[in-house]
Amino acid sequence: MSGNQAIVAAALAAGCRFFAGYPITPATDIMEELAKRLPKMGGAVFQTEDEIAAIGAVVGASIAGVRAMTATSGPGFSLMQEMLGLATMAEVPLVVVDAQRAGPSTGMPTKMEQSDLNIALYGAHGDAPRIVLAPRSVEDCFYQTMHAFNLAETYQMPVIVLSDQSLSHRTETLTMPNPDLVPVAYRLRPAARGDAQAYRRYALTENGISPMGVPGFDRTPFTATGLEHDETGEPDYTPAMHTAQLDKRGVKFERAAELLCGLESPLGCWACGVPEEKAEVGVLTWGSTAGAAREAVHELVAEGYPVAGLIPAVINPLPASRVRYFALNLKAVLVPEVNRSGQFAAWVKAHVGIAETERRGRELPLISLNKYGGLPFTPGEIRAKVRGLLDEVIHG
Amino acid sequence: MANLVAQDFKSKVKPTWCPGCGDYGLLAAVYQALARLQLDPAKTIVVSGIGCSSRLPFFVKTYGFQTAHGRVLPVATGVKIANPDLTVIAVGGDGDGFSIGGGHLVHAVRRNPDITYVVMDNQIYGLTKGQTSPTSPLGIKTKSTPFGSADAPINPMAWVLASGVSFAARGFSGDPKLLIDLIVAAVQHPGFAFVQAMSPCPTFNNTYDLWRGNVQGLPADHDPGDRLQAMAQAVREDAIPLGVFYRESRPTLESHTRVTDHPAKSDATARFDVHGLLEGYR
Numbered sequence: 001m002s003g004n005q006a007i008v009a010a011a012l013a014a015g016c017r018f019f020a021g022y023p024i025t026p027a028t029d030i031m032e033e034l035a036k037r038l039p040k041m042g043g044a045v046f047q048t049e050d051e052i053a054a055i056g057a058v059v060g061a062s063i064a065g066v067r068a069m070t071a072t073s074g075p076g077f078s079l080m081q082e083m084l085g086l087a088t089m090a091e092v093p094l095v096v097v098d099a100q101r102a103g104p105s106t107g108m109p110t111k112m113e114q115s116d117l118n119i120a121l122y123g124a125h126g127d128a129p130r131i132v133l134a135p136r137s138v139e140d141c142f143y144q145t146m147h148a149f150n151l152a153e154t155y156q157m158p159v160i161v162l163s164d165q166s167l168s169h170r171t172e173t174l175t176m177p178n179p180d181l182v183p184v185a186y187r188l189r190p191a192a193r194g195d196a197q198a199y200r201r202y203a204l205t206e207n208g209i210s211p212m213g214v215p216g217f218d219r220t221p222f223t224a225t226g227l228e229h230d231e232t233g234e235p236d237y238t239p240a241m242h243t244a245q246l247d248k249r250g251v252k253f254e255r256a257a258e259l260l261c262g263l264e265s266p267l268g269c270w271a272c273g274v275p276e277e278k279a280e281v282g283v284l285t286w287g288s289t290a291g292a293a294r295e296a297v298h299e300l301v302a303e304g305y306p307v308a309g310l311i312p313a314v315i316n317p318l319p320a321s322r323v324r325y326f327a328l329n330l331k332a333v334l335v336p337e338v339n340r341s342g343q344f345a346a347w348v349k350a351h352v353g354i355a356e357t358e359r360r361g362r363e364l365p366l367i368s369l370n371k372y373g374g375l376p377f378t379p380g381e382i383r384a385k386v387r388g389l390l391d392e393v394i395h396g
Numbered sequence: 397m398a399n400l401v402a403q404d405f406k407s408k409v410k411p412t413w414c415p416g417c418g419d420y421g422l423l424a425a426v427y428q429a430l431a432r433l434q435l436d437p438a439k440t441i442v443v444s445g446i447g448c449s450s451r452l453p454f455f456v457k458t459y460g461f462q463t464a465h466g467r468v469l470p471v472a473t474g475v476k477i478a479n480p481d482l483t484v485i486a487v488g489g490d491g492d493g494f495s496i497g498g499g500h501l502v503h504a505v506r507r508n509p510d511i512t513y514v515v516m517d518n519q520i521y522g523l524t525k526g527q528t529s530p531t532s533p534l535g536i537k538t539k540s541t542p543f544g545s546a547d548a549p550i551n552p553m554a555w556v557l558a559s560g561v562s563f564a565a566r567g568f569s570g571d572p573k574l575l576i577d578l579i580v581a582a583v584q585h586p587g588f589a590f591v592q593a594m595s596p597c598p599t600f601n602n603t604y605d606l607w608r609g610n611v612q613g614l615p616a617d618h619d620p621g622d623r624l625q626a627m628a629q630a631v632r633e634d635a636i637p638l639g640v641f642y643r644e645s646r647p648t649l650e651s652h653t654r655v656t657d658h659p660a661k662s663d664a665t666a667r668f669d670v671h672g673l674l675e676g677y678r
Contacts, residue, residue: 012670015659015668017658039653042655044477044478044655045653046477048470048503049503052470053469053470053473056470056474057470057471057473059474060443060461060470060473061477061655062474062478063461064441064479065478066478066659067659082467083467086464176678177674179671180667184666184667186659186664214660215441215475216438216439216479216660217661220438221437221438221459223407223459223460223461224461225461226463227462234409
């Protein structure tokens, strides 16, 4: 199956019953596939006038209690930023699939690129923490999309799935995905027999997660807003409340990070090659470049070279401790990615900085390998660069 | 549910509007209309955009959602598709609905979701303290147009009629009795119901006297089933006609596109079977 087909199956398995979207290559067939299937499963697909309306309708459906998703590509994702901010502020669960293509602007609609990482991480104004996942294969498209819904529902925030054109439309043979491996979550709701008068939608709880009333089902009316608000949802611009609510939204994200970056993470890193303790050179990458990187590492190891690979599934929160441990004793770490500016390498450097590698007394030895013609890496390109690095560190 | 009165729909949040703002009249009419309709506050949601008038959801004790500037209709439509059992009332101002949100209006109108959309039209940007709006008259001098505006105004009534609206009415905040009737009729209308509520801004564009002199009921023989007659009334320049311009019955969006498998209806964390779907790829 293809990456887009896997995303559709996973969304349905996770309980998604609302999709709104606007046609855009290479994400369109997610909408088309869901349009065939969702109405038969009690759901709805809504083609809107633009991407702002698409994510707006998703926000509305989610406020109304339905698990909801949109899928788009770079140009549409740019338009969706204001609603990501609203969903962060109003604490509305939702999933956005960005099937990246070459940019900026209209770019090359039918060519792949991994250049939307920055907008996924930093898009929308204000402090707006959100989870960013990056599938590494078609199988990953399935499991990560299922997890995306559960994370969105659990932490009441937007979750971005950063796929790309090469994953969207490639056909892979894979082990039959098992939806039963991923739990199905739903947002925390007010106690059925609770006191509606005392209900506070944005209550400042220890883990930042507060009960979300579902209109039509919970007798706990509240008004959600993009304005800063107090615990009841009423606008509140006091320094103390803005600080407290920013902390609430931040703490939720930090709790998600504890789960996603811990040893028991449901979305762990892929490791390949020799154990990093025995390696001289490492390959650190993300998203669909995983395939070429893994093959390159396997080939080099088969030839007897001390090479290790690491590929996180979760980009935000980045499993920084794991990456640091991986890179700590390596002489060089190659970071191949399909963009010109090294967006992932910069993200890693921001999280795994100099101070944290003091033991070695030097910066992380990250070396970017950037390809940006609209095509994915071949294993040979990565292998050749690693061979060069091996020659330098072993003989140089 | 006990018999609800207007007071029951009043939240504890106090309006932030200026003294004399037309929106007070509209808000009072909303309380009265909700009571007359005996709507369940837990099954009603008031959705808005951004602007003075878009503060309204905070003042009503139902579910509410103040969204982003201009985005009230896409969000309200998503709510309605997700749960058609909810009464969805969208509110906002002329800048929110006709300028930044103008692109969404025609599409909401043509799809005909069962949503009531009340636009409080004061022909000015009030929250940002007095700039020309999409319904401001040509030549108006405001803070952003000190030498007069070069933009001709939008005619919202003609616009929605031309887009195929299934219910369109106009009220005036100085005539609360009519506004209550219009809001009740709009909510009862099965489809997209547009209510243009002329609502003066005494601080930045005081049109009270001008509008009081110009408003009048639609002609006694006006046929609200005739779109061309409605259009003729919409483009009148000699007066501001009030009342129900147009109504027709046609299928709603959610009669075709709606969620029936709502998670809150059953076990929200039950598994969803996709094994058949996956087998299809074998």
